[in-house]
Amino acid sequence: MPLERQEFEYIRNFLQKRSAIVLDEEKQYLVESRLLPLARREGYSGIGELVTKMQTTAVNGLHQKVVEAMTTHETSFYRDARPFDALRRAVFPELIAARSATRKLRIWCAACSSGQEPYSVAMLIRENFPQLQSWDVTILATDLSMQILEKAREAVFSQLDVNRGLPAPYILKYFDRQGMNWKLKDDIRKLVEFRPMNLIEPWPTMAPFDVVMLRNVLIYFDVDTKKNILKNVHRLLHPSSYFFLGGAESTRNLDDKFARVELEQSSVYRLC
């Protein structure tokens, strides 16, 4: 049964308030394709009944499940490749030289989804910068969705996930077969710390980071939310830190405290 107009409007308003996700008028199909399976799983006859339940009960687990179902989880190992070339060729060599006294590096992958991005960073470090094994390296990975964080912590990936973006020698070195799936080895898995975090709620106190990756996240938010997030990010950067956005994203007209740097044709920024 197609989604009624008022049901779509309710979901749209709810998502904007709860997670600042902006759904265009023509995204009705997206709501149908993401929420119908959830409605069925929860024992409702359709999205209409699911929406009625949401409207008539206080915010609870069901509302969280709707947010999670509507949040895009598109990710892959070494997604878009170039930011990782930038990390390997320029960012880490420079940071390693700059932090040689403290021997500490802090990296944050925000909206990390099922973990491919932070694990890609962990494997990149292990593969290219063995000297960091004796450093205090933190790779923090956060996401809004508890369900997806659980999957990320497990670090079990499908064959399609492993096929996409991972060089074959990395599969050999860092993964074990687990039935039809592939399990990331513990020594890489343990390099990443996963924590829940909603970017539009007040941010927890965090020490500054040397690298922040917030790729393909801002595109889902309205302008005010983007500005708030960027303001929060620049409080967490040192002057020598690097900030990565997605290929189609920019800080232009949102925040003038960032300056774009030319690295491997990626969207990389530093504080002005």
Place this chain on the structure above:
Amino acid sequence: MQALIVDDSRAMRRILRKMIEPLGLQIAEAENGIEGLQRLSEHPKTELVFVDWNMPVMNGIDFVKALRANPLNIQTRVLMVTSENTLAAIMLALKAGVDEFVMKPFTSDILLEKLRMIGVSLPPVE
């Protein structure tokens, strides 16, 4: 760029051809390893090879070993595209001399990403 697809399945050769044709490659085909080596001698400037593992007459691993044994093919990039999907298989293929390993099933973006990894110049992947 001259490319070669070595696979005993006509359907798979057609799928691969469809995926890589937009890259402007000249594509030759072979049904097994022996035929693949013949195509290589007919097209000595072949730069890119897609090869299946399990084929009659000569399998993909023996084909890659024979290809690498010829110093003329040292620069040839070889992608194994196979339903073999164990760590042992990946290790054997890399040892034989393949540059990358694609497990079936796969999509065209997976294939293009693997090509980028082995240094085949492609339009930017975004």
